[in-house]
Amino acid sequence: xxxxxxxxxxxxxxxxxxxxxxxxxxxxxxxxxxxxxxxxxxxxxxxxxxxxxxxxxxxxxxxxxxxxxxxxxxxxxxxxxxxxxxxxxxxxxxxxxxxxxxxxxxxxxxxxxxxxxxxxxxxxxxxxxxxxxxxxxxxxxxxxxxxxxxxxxxxxxxxxxxxxxxxxxxxxxxxxxxxxxxxxxxxxxxxxxxxxxxxxxxxxxxxxxxxxxxxxxxxxxxxxxxxxxxxxxxxxxxxxxx
Amino acid sequence: xxxxxxxxxxxxxxxxxxxxxxxxxxxxxxxxxxxxxxxxxxxxxxxxxxxxxxxxxxxxxxxxxxxxxxxxxxxxxxxxxxxxxxxxxxxxxxxxxxxxxxxxxxxxxxxxxxxxxxxxxxxxxxxxxxxxxxxxxxxxxxxxxxxxxxxxxxxxxxxxxxxxxxxxxxxxxxxxxxxxxxxxxxxxxxxxxxxxxxxxxxxxxxxxxxxxxxxxxxxxxxxxxxxxxxxxxxxxxxxxxxxxxxxxxxxxxxxxxxxxxxxxxxxxxxxxxxxxxxxxxxxxxxxxxxxxxxxxxxx
Numbered sequence: 420x421x422x423x424x425x426x427x428x429x430x431x432x433x434x435x436x437x438x439x440x441x442x443x444x445x446x447x448x449x450x451x452x453x454x455x456x457x458x459x460x461x462x463x464x465x466x467x468x469x470x471x472x473x474x475x476x477x478x479x480x481x482x483x484x485x486x487x488x489x490x491x492x493x494x495x496x497x498x499x500x501x502x503x504x505x506x507x508x509x510x511x512x513x514x515x516x517x518x519x520x521x522x523x524x525x526x527x528x529x530x531x532x533x534x535x536x537x538x539x540x541x542x543x544x545x546x547x548x549x550x551x552x553x554x555x556x557x558x559x560x561x562x563x564x565x566x567x568x569x570x571x572x573x574x575x576x577x578x579x580x581x582x583x584x585x586x587x588x589x590x591x592x593x594x595x596x597x598x599x600x601x602x603x604x605x606x607x608x609x610x611x612x613x614x615x616x617x618x619x620x621x622x623x624x625x626x627x628x629x630x631x632x633x634x635x636x637x638x639x640x641x642x643x644x645x646x647x648x649x650x651x652x653x654x655x656x657x658x659x660x661x
Numbered sequence: 662x663x664x665x666x667x668x669x670x671x672x673x674x675x676x677x678x679x680x681x682x683x684x685x686x687x688x689x690x691x692x693x694x695x696x697x698x699x700x701x702x703x704x705x706x707x708x709x710x711x712x713x714x715x716x717x718x719x720x721x722x723x724x725x726x727x728x729x730x731x732x733x734x735x736x737x738x739x740x741x742x743x744x745x746x747x748x749x750x751x752x753x754x755x756x757x758x759x760x761x762x763x764x765x766x767x768x769x770x771x772x773x774x775x776x777x778x779x780x781x782x783x784x785x786x787x788x789x790x791x792x793x794x795x796x797x798x799x800x801x802x803x804x805x806x807x808x809x810x811x812x813x814x815x816x817x818x819x820x821x822x823x824x825x826x827x828x829x830x831x832x833x834x835x836x837x838x839x840x841x842x843x844x845x846x847x848x849x850x851x852x853x854x855x856x857x858x859x860x861x862x863x864x865x866x867x868x869x870x871x872x873x874x875x876x877x878x879x880x881x882x883x884x885x886x887x888x889x890x891x892x893x894x895x896x897x898x899x900x901x902x903x904x905x906x907x908x909x910x911x912x913x914x915x916x917x918x919x920x921x922x923x924x925x926x927x928x929x930x931x932x933x934x935x936x937x938x939x940x941x942x943x944x945x946x947x948x949x950x951x952x953x954x955x956x957x958x959x960x
Contacts, residue, residue, distance in 0.1 A: 469845055491844030500845070507842040509835045520835050522828065524847025569847055 421480075422447045422604055423468070423499075423573050428477035430460075430467040437463040439628035440477065445573060450605045452619035452636070454612055456648060460628040461608045462504050465575045468606075469501035470494040482572065495524045498572030504581060504608075506562040510551035514542055514561050517550055521568035528570025535564035539594055556587035560594065567598075574598075576607045580614070592618065612644050626650045663799040668921045669914055670800060676893075676913025677810025680906040681871055682886055683893035684816055685864035687905045690894065692837040692857045695745055695756045699764040700865060701887030706767055707733055707869030708782070708878050709775060715785040722782045722870055730866045737862030741855040764883060771880035782873040790874065809871045813909065816864060817902045824902075833857050892935040895942075911938075 421444040430438040437460045445451050455461050466472035468479055470491035479486050486494055500521075509517055518532050536543045539560040545553055550561055559579055566574055579595070580588040588611075596618060599605060609615040615622055616636050624632035624647040632639075632647035645651075686700045697703075707729050714725035744763065748756040783790035789808070793801040824830035832848050833856070840850040872878060872886060889912065897908020912931050919930025 471841065471845060490849075492847050492849045495845060495847035503842065503845065507839060507845075509838050509842075511838055512831065512834060516831055519828065520831055520843070520848065521846040523832060523843075526847075565846060 452615035455625035500566035500571035524569035672914030672917030674806035676910030680909030701883030702764040702767040704869035707866040708873035733866035734859040737859040741858035
């Protein structure tokens with residue numbers, strides 16, 4: 420059974436239709452990378468799945484249960500965690516306080532403050548520092564750790580490399596890859612095609628609110644994804660119409 | 662000299678009450694970004710609740726708090742869910758207008774029920790209302806005033822500990838900072854805000870009790886209390902709990918010294934200090950630029 424199933428999902432920003440009938444499924448333990456240009460609707464799609472943005476149509480199912488009418492805090496309690504674009508940490512609180520907040524989701528599991536510190540060793544010495552005083556990489560690690568503290572079934576990661584230096588991005592991805600290896604189910608929004616193709620099991624490309632390309636990462640070439648990314652030729656792969 | 666020292670001590674003690682009344686206002690502003698103009702009226706509502714319990718049931722005001730405070734918490738919860746939450750959706754100005762309207766409703770309902778007579782809880786607390794400790798021949802310290810200051814310190818300190826050491830306190834701080842993001846980690850912002858409003862109303866109830874024990878009140882006393890609360894909160898830096906204590910004390914000392922200079926100067930000195938602080942906060946750069954010039958001027 421699919422862990423997360425999205426069917427004909429639609430979302431708007433006022434008059435603008437940001438997500439147009441998106442459908443896909445995410446299997447347990449899988450890493451699915453969502454790529455696309457700025458304004459393609461990736462962030463809105465993730466926020467809509469997490470309940471932070473209202474859907475204007477379609478369905479979202481988690482473990483077979485409809486969660487369309489559930490607010491964001493209930494979806495977090497059911498097992499969806501979003502690491503939002505821009506991290507959105509609580510800047511007047513320490514790293515530890517940010518992590519402890521996520522216990523409100525009330526889901527038992529292996530993720531505790533100590534477990535996060537082990538997974539992200541760079542946070543250990545910054546544990547009692549305000550997050551406003553952290554480096555970009557440390558802030559991203561805190562944001563991922565905070566989401567993990569909800570012990571999610573599905574982790575949604577929105578542009579984790581945004582605003583970080585290449586060296587720090589490598590460090591964050593090294594930590595993410597160990598999460599992927601441990602069986603965490605991840606839906607990852609990423610602008611860096613090379614990196615998306617390397618870490619993901621499957622890749623989806625969005626253009627103007629729709630999925631225009633979907634396939635196993637090992638079967639796709641960078642050129643194919645680039646073509647779909649910019650809407651060149653509106654190619655179809657794996658049977659998904661443009 | 663002793664007269665001035667006495668005025669400062671009395672001012673500090675008076676500041677305890679102002680900190681108490683400002684506590685809820687500051688808390689609601691920092692957590693929910695709401696300036697609650699019904700704050701004073703709600704304190705008077707609590708005072709009347711205690712008065713009814715004391716005068717009709719013979720219940721001590723301190724025991725009466727066991728009934729009135731949970732009732733105020735319920736009022737806060739309902740207020741948040743029915744008025745404030747909806748008002749906030751219309752922007753920051755709408756809650757100001759709606760709470761202003763609410764204060765008029767509360768004042769007039771109290772007037773309809775109790776009339777315009779002035780009342781006090783002082784007759785129901787025995788010697789405490791007038792007992793004092795003589796420190797020197799010239800300085801006496803009222804026991805109720807000391808109790809009020811102690812209550813303010815305990816309440817503000819307790820709130821500070823609650824906000825920093827408990828999971829609900831952390832959730833309240835996080836919701837204050839970013840109500841949209843807290844949902845992503847499983848926190849129900851609506852529930853947290855309603856709880857915060859309930860807590861704020863409990864502090865309002867405590868302030869109303871001390872007001873009614875140390876002074877007189879009538880259905881229209883809320884406006885004056887709101888002004889004191891607002892001034893103390895602004896002087897202390899709205900949203901800062903320990904700042905609120907400091908703001909209350911500064912206001913109390915200013916009023917006390919003003920009263921010593923001129924019997925009519927009690928209120929006006931407080932207002933002047935409030936305006937000076939407000940000016941310094943609104944125009945910090947201009948104020949800072951003037952300071953060195955002022956310092957260089959010969960005495």
